[in-house]
Amino acid sequence: xxxxxxxxxxxxxxxxxxxxxxxxxxxAGGRNYVSRLARELDISRALLxxxxxxxxxxxxxxxxxxxxxxxxxxxxYEVNPFSVHLTPEFLASAAETLTIEKGSPR
Amino acid sequence: xxxxxxxxxxxxxxxxxxxxxxxxxxxAGGRNYVSRLARELDISRALLxxxxxxxxxxxxxxxxxxxxxxxxxxxxYEVNPFSVHLTPEFLASAAETLTIEKGSPR
DNA sequence: AGCACATGCAAAGGAATATTAGCAGGTGCC
DNA sequence: GGCACCTGCTAATATTCCTTTGCATGTGCT
Numbered sequence: 224x225x226x227x228x229x230x231x232x233x234x235x236x237x238x239x240x241x242x243x244x245x246x247x248x249x250x251a252g253g254r255n256y257v258s259r260l261a262r263e264l265d266i267s268r269a270l271l272x273x274x275x276x277x278x279x280x281x282x283x284x285x286x287x288x289x290x291x292x293x294x295x296x297x298x299x300y301e302v303n304p305f306s307v308h309l310t311p312e313f314l315a316s317a318a319e320t321l322t323i324e325k326g327s328p329r
Numbered sequence: 330x331x332x333x334x335x336x337x338x339x340x341x342x343x344x345x346x347x348x349x350x351x352x353x354x355x356x357a358g359g360r361n362y363v364s365r366l367a368r369e370l371d372i373s374r375a376l377l378x379x380x381x382x383x384x385x386x387x388x389x390x391x392x393x394x395x396x397x398x399x400x401x402x403x404x405x406y407e408v409n410p411f412s413v414h415l416t417p418e419f420l421a422s423a424a425e426t427l428t429i430e431k432g433s434p435r
Numbered sequence: 436a437g438c439a440c441a442t443g444c445a446a447a448g449g450a451a452t453a454t455t456a457g458c459a460g461g462t463g464c465c
Numbered sequence: 466g467g468c469a470c471c472t473g474c475t476a477a478t479a480t481t482c483c484t485t486t487g488c489a490t491g492t493g494c495t
Binding site: 240242266267269270273274290292293294295296 | 482483484485486487491492493494
């Protein structure tokens with residue numbers, strides 16, 4: 224037991240976008256940096272950055288800024304291992320720690 | 330094994346709403362009809378109906394119209410058992426059957 | 436200087452969601 | 466008839482999300 228119901232909802236919301244699923248899938252095969260990942264997934268870099276931010280905000284990926292040998296700053300992303308067993312019973316327990324306030328996404 | 334990546338995304342999108350999680354949680358404790366469920370969850374019936382429709386469209390719940398002893402039409406909902414093990418590896422396999430349609434402007 | 440590559444961010448428009456309010460229908464009971 | 470229940474729909478609003486476009490920074494190489 225580690226996450227609140229709100230955290231779960233945030234994770235599910237984050238993974239409810241095909242682009243972000245593909246990003247996680249790509250990173251599951253190994254870490255990568257933004258520009259290259261954008262080329263491999265064939266999406267714009269700006270779009271990828273937005274999705275990466277959401278994934279990181281949800282705790283699904285981590286980033287690390289590194290300097291390549293030729294001095295260029297490159298931001299590497301990698302997946303944080305996670306495991307959620309989605310069942311009605313699990314949702315029932317998660318619902319106990321769920322706030323319903325309006326304008327809550329944050 | 331059974332669902333496409335698109336189906337998975339749809340399920341996750343459906344469960345990425347606190348109201349719908351609470352609905353599933355409530356139904357996990359037993360079937361119920363719309364008006365009563367709305368009272369128990371303390372939300373408007375119109376709102377609940379919208380969420381129930383989405384849950385049913387995603388295949389997470391089922392509905393059945395029944396007649397009470399006193400002749401009133403009552404729509405009962407119940408959860409369809411489901412089990413999704415959410416991991417990076419699982420997403421990687423799901424991503425293979427994921428449509429993105431859209432021109433790719435590089 | 437100019438090109439290729441890396442990063443970041445903000446504004447703007449369109450699309451999709453969430454929620455409310457209000458209407459319609461039905462039954463049975465006092 | 467008038468309540469108290471049940472069901473269903475729509476239109477209109479507010480809000481959030483998605484995506485593109487554009488500009489800013491920096492590096493190294495020719």
